[in-house]
Amino acid sequence: MTTSPFDADRPPKPPRDGRRRRRRAGRRGDPNATVPDAEFRSYYGRPIVKQAPWGHEIAYYLFLGGLAAGSGLVGAGAHLTGRPTLRRNARLGALASVGLGGVALIADLGRPERALNMMRTAKLTSPMSVGSWILAGFGTFAGAAAVLEVARPLLRDGVLGRVARVADPLASAGSAFFAPPLAAYTAVLLSDTATPLWHESHRELPFLFVSSGLGAGCGLSLVTTAASETAPVRALAAVAAASELVADHLLERRLGEEGQPLRQGHAHRYHAAARLLTAGGGVGALLSGRSRALGALAGAMLVAGSFCTRMAVFEAGQASASDPIYTVRPQRRRADAKAAAGQGATQPGGEWPTGRAREQAP
Amino acid sequence: MGFWRNQLSGPTDPIADANWTQGESRKGFFTDTSICIGCKACEVACKEWNRVPARTDADGPAWQGSSYDNSGHLGANTWRHVAFIEQGPDQLARAKASGAVLLGMPKRTAEPTRLAEPVEAPAEPVGLPAVRWLMSSDVCKHCTHAGCLDVCPTGALFRSEYGTVVVQADVCNGCGYCVAACPFGVIERREKGVVEIGDGTQQPVPNGGVAQKCTLCYDRLRDGQTPACAQTCPTTSISFGDHSDMVAKARARLATLHEQGHTEARLYGANPDDGVGGTGSVFLLMDEPEAYGLPPDPVVTTRDLPRMFTLAGMAGTAMIGVALGVFAAFGRPS
Ligand code: SF4
């Protein structure tokens, strides 16, 4: 539309950053809402919640922690069923990945020299505090297991040999005990934030992350170990890949419109790659049979798929925090219902409790 | 589950919950944005008193280029932030309509909950000013249920005897979890670096690499003083005092404004039944919260924590069960 004779001389407008502003028309709210329908509004398109100040190190840690947990379980299973090479490789893999993961975590701190402050308290309301203790527990047992493997030739007989025979199953049991919490807590860690996409994923994310960790652990073992010992690992890899794909599908369905950040930008590329690699790796593991090369290829795909899953979730969450629409839109939808129940943040409200509400409650 | 419920969400007294026994009363702000003139004296006073460094390049462009507000948003180096918004009459008409229905009955009173009849926004806003300026001085909400405090793994964040939420900069290790957990986007990790002082010399940023936010001038409170921002505000837009007085003042002001026909006025954070159990810093806004960059329905993320841990427990149990089960099914290699 031309409104002035000078319009013809105007340089063409740069393409608008449509991501930020006014993406949508019409609100899918309650048709009987008492407040007139309003389009999405924000303060100059600026974010409301803040992105976690986390670099990619944290995404690497999500991956490495899962890989360590999966490897720990494979090592324990191998120990249980007498597969010595698989046990050794899985144990070494678990220690290497948990070690690298720990380094990534510390490197991301604003004050790395104060990393041990994590251990000055144990706090149930903080998944990071709980996770630090899980990580410490897993690291201890994974470290012991790896030392036992490396030093095995020295530990045949004598006192040391007897100690090793007691310590060996303990190391496996401890790794197996701490592996599931290690794989699952990172999901709670992400969900227990105000980052819209992470918080809204809190039902499916633990299942996605344990499957992804188990798949990665199996994948690494398929790469490192000959096919003669990996029959259970191949079956387990297929199960893990299948459940990862199911959890991922359910997650996307739950998020609906608010899952948009998973479908654009870096997150989208990682997400698409994760699905392909996980599906391919799972099928490959199942079909590879006695072929070492096929098994290793499938294993590598599973490891890469797990990495891409973590990157996708990480990137999508950060993107959802940086665009106010993902904060405002769902909250605005809730706000009217909340106001009708007297729970609106903008309502004057009733009496404030003083003293111990807990004790006054019947 | 009673323990979790009272600790994680719902109306409660945070001082009692934190086991303080000094008998201090909860302190808070009432920020009445209807009389703020946007002078930003509060921003400056806060920086001066708390030695908050000037904005650095890491905070984004020095000139926002969008309004008279160049500090942008609360953050590590902006503990008070004055928002500036310019609106036309249609937006005022809409704000009048949406504000008029919010005087709903509080939940925990005997009368049934009822909202006022819906008010139609006049099609052609008549008699409204051609332009209005909204100015609002934002600050940490010192939430009843503070997400930042709940998730802090080191215990660097603590609940003070005044019911406020304060960071111990010498304990914080900069993990950044609180930054992601605050539903209002208040707390932020101050990045390390240098600040240039007036004479051109450079100094390291104080408390670089740790989380920073308003302390409600903890040091001043302990000496019986008023926080710097409230002390300096020339219009009494920021008042400070016992939290119960602040809430009462806010409700009285809301009633006055609505009586005068300013139905666009509404409170923010005064309702102990909201998603964060109400806030220590109470506001009176002249439009919907999102217009000021505030979340319309903030909920403390730890409200859902019990469910998250339960689901994670189920997932973990399934993981170990399936893994060891598959190995057991295959048995020893032949
Ligand atoms: S507003 Fe944010 S930073 Fe302030 S107490 Fe609440 S959760 Fe913490």
Ligand code: SF4
């Ligand atoms: S109370 Fe103190 S620290 Fe908080 S905003 Fe006001 S002046 Fe700044």
Ligand code: SF4
């Ligand atoms: S709150 Fe007071 S000091 Fe701050 S900008 Fe408004 S009038 Fe000025």
